Amino acid sequence: MSTLTKKPAPERAAGADRPGRAPGTRGPRLAPGRPRRFGKALGPVVLVALWSAGSAAGLIEPRLLSPPWTVVATAGDLIADGRLQGHLAASAQRALLGLVFGTAAGLLLAVAAGLSRIGEGLIDGPVQMKRALPSLALVPLLVLWFGIGETMKVVTVALAVFVPVYIHTHNGLRTIDSRYVELSETVRLSRRRFVRHVVLPGALPGFLLGMRFAVTAAWLALVVVEQVNATSGLGYMMELARTYGQTEIIIVGLVVYGLLGLLSDGLVRYTERRVLSWRRTLAN
Amino acid sequence: MATDTRELSAAGRGRAAVRIRGLERSFGPRKILDGLELDIAPGEFVALLGRSGSGKSTLLRALAGLDHDVTGKGVPDAPDDVSVVFQDARLLPWKPVLDNVVLGLDGPGARERGRAALAEVGLAERESAWPVELSGGEQQRVSLARSLVREPRLLLADEPFGALDALTRIRMHELLRKLCAAHRPAVLLVTHDVDEAIELADRVVVLEQGRLIADLPSVTDGPPRPGTPEHAALRGELLARLGLGAAAASKREEVLV
Numbered sequence A: 001m002s003t004l005t006k007k008p009a010p011e012r013a014a015g016a017d018r019p020g021r022a023p024g025t026r027g028p029r030l031a032p033g034r035p036r037r038f039g040k041a042l043g044p045v046v047l048v049a050l051w052s053a054g055s056a057a058g059l060i061e062p063r064l065l066s067p068p069w070t071v072v073a074t075a076g077d078l079i080a081d082g083r084l085q086g087h088l089a090a091s092a093q094r095a096l097l098g099l100v101f102g103t104a105a106g107l108l109l110a111v112a113a114g115l116s117r118i119g120e121g122l123i124d125g126p127v128q129m130k131r132a133l134p135s136l137a138l139v140p141l142l143v144l145w146f147g148i149g150e151t152m153k154v155v156t157v158a159l160a161v162f163v164p165v166y167i168h169t170h171n172g173l174r175t176i177d178s179r180y181v182e183l184s185e186t187v188r189l190s191r192r193r194f195v196r197h198v199v200l201p202g203a204l205p206g207f208l209l210g211m212r213f214a215v216t217a218a219w220l221a222l223v224v225v226e227q228v229n230a231t232s233g234l235g236y237m238m239e240l241a242r243t244y245g246q247t248e249i250i251i252v253g254l255v256v257y258g259l260l261g262l263l264s265d266g267l268v269r270y271t272e273r274r275v276l277s278w279r280r281t282l283a284n
Numbered sequence B: 001m002a003t004d005t006r007e008l009s010a011a012g013r014g015r016a017a018v019r020i021r022g023l024e025r026s027f028g029p030r031k032i033l034d035g036l037e038l039d040i041a042p043g044e045f046v047a048l049l050g051r052s053g054s055g056k057s058t059l060l061r062a063l064a065g066l067d068h069d070v071t072g073k074g075v076p077d078a079p080d081d082v083s084v085v086f087q088d089a090r091l092l093p094w095k096p097v098l099d100n101v102v103l104g105l106d107g108p109g110a111r112e113r114g115r116a117a118l119a120e121v122g123l124a125e126r127e128s129a130w131p132v133e134l135s136g137g138e139q140q141r142v143s144l145a146r147s148l149v150r151e152p153r154l155l156l157a158d159e160p161f162g163a164l165d166a167l168t169r170i171r172m173h174e175l176l177r178k179l180c181a182a183h184r185p186a187v188l189l190v191t192h193d194v195d196e197a198i199e200l201a202d203r204v205v206v207l208e209q210g211r212l213i214a215d216l217p218s219v220t221d222g223p224p225r226p227g228t229p230e231h232a233a234l235r236g237e238l239l240a241r242l243g244l245g246a247a248a249a250s251k252r253e254e255v256l257v
Helices: A010-016 A039-055 A068-080 A085-115 A116-129 A137-144 A148-175 A178-186 A191-228 A234-245 A248-277 B056-064 B098-099 B108-122 B138-146 B166-183 B193-199 B229-241 B246-250
Strands: B018-028 B028-038 B046-048 B071-073 B084-085 B154-158 B184-189 B203-208 B211-216
Touching: A039 A068, A068 A248, A085 A116, A085 A148, A085 A191, A085 A234, A085 A248, A116 A148, A137 A148, A137 A191, A148 A191, A148 B138, A178 A191, A191 A234, A191 A248, A234 A248, B018 B056, B028 B046, B028 B056, B028 B184, B028 B211, B046 B056, B046 B193, B056 B084, B056 B154, B084 B138, B098 B108, B098 B138, B108 B138, B138 B166, B166 B193, B184 B193, B184 B211, B193 B229, B203 B229, B211 B229
Parallel strands: B046 B184, B046 B203, B084 B154, B154 B184
Antiparallel strands: B018 B028, B018 B071, B203 B211
């Protein structure tokens, strides 16, 4: 034991004197270190490699999971005859509209609940209840209310989006340092300016975190709603493929969903870096 | 009541910047301020000493209008244009330096005045930096600029240099003295540092159990001379009032020369 834990003193001294390592060539000891180029691609690449190897070796039954090359060929066909773009456009429109309305609603409710006790009493409880309801469970009701058209789909997405936006923005508002509130009082900020200069910027990190969950929630809600009742969109394309046993089309759909999720998250994170450049955190 | 609490004839007559009579503040069952009386003349620099828990901050918060969560009697008669310098610089991290300085100011000339104030504290070239990019002393200078740009009649400072290192603190003392000479606000400086109080203030008051137990003019005509007998006597007197014996008074580091 003691021989393992006790480092011989001379060796240590020699290490301290060792010349050579220029400053900055070694990352910090506790923070995760400098970002690597294409580091984010590592996980997906490994996944695809395993999938290819399994298919080539015959370990994966093609009827259950088509090999990557079939999926790529199918994607090419779907793009060539324009079906993929058509479905993607339909889905993207629903996702975007739902995102816009849901974000607006979540933001407004969070500010109302964050700035007044009455607002909080009115809003917070129902939102927390909504949070416990899966989108799928609401679809039958929404179909009754809004029919089976686009409105129902956009509303479903918006309902899925507003919850994370509300939760994280509200939390951001609630955790604004009271010292800043005190400061605002001593410089006699009006309520409007207090909201504009202190509350909203202070809640921005929370809001953007909420947005990261929200974009993913938007695509997830879309899958549900398009598989239930639709004649266009990625979910519909996959549902149709399921009836005909076209595994490769299902996988194309899944891959597109995955890419869309990754892309939207990347967009929000890019915005985060631009907008929150005043912060110094572990990540940078 | 303490013997040296003199009748503040000069400040008490006419239009004092601050006039406090019979101020009481309690925090739950505990009385923090108990019939406190204090006047500050326009342009006068008063340092408030006291042990921790003596009610220094409570008094300052009462003057700043920040005492929402306490009960008590009496409202201090203080001007509307009060400005506070906190112990932490309290800059909004999401606003660049200049926007912090002019926070809440109106009018087309606001940014120009903000720039002038930044120049006064020697930070003209940092106006677009983020607060996290500044050192502790620089942040506190920005916070001074934020206070001074409002041209307050009363400047309240709550241990503004308490978190700074000794060298920076000496520089900040010089800066604060210069700024106060230029702008002439009445100042109430809360501090636990006897030497800081003597060096900066025209008058030093000591708070103990919710009342002022000493009110002494600082010996200075212009910059104080540490080492003179008057300085030593005042210092000893103040330390004794704070409950420290003569032994502590003699153990002085000669940092301020």
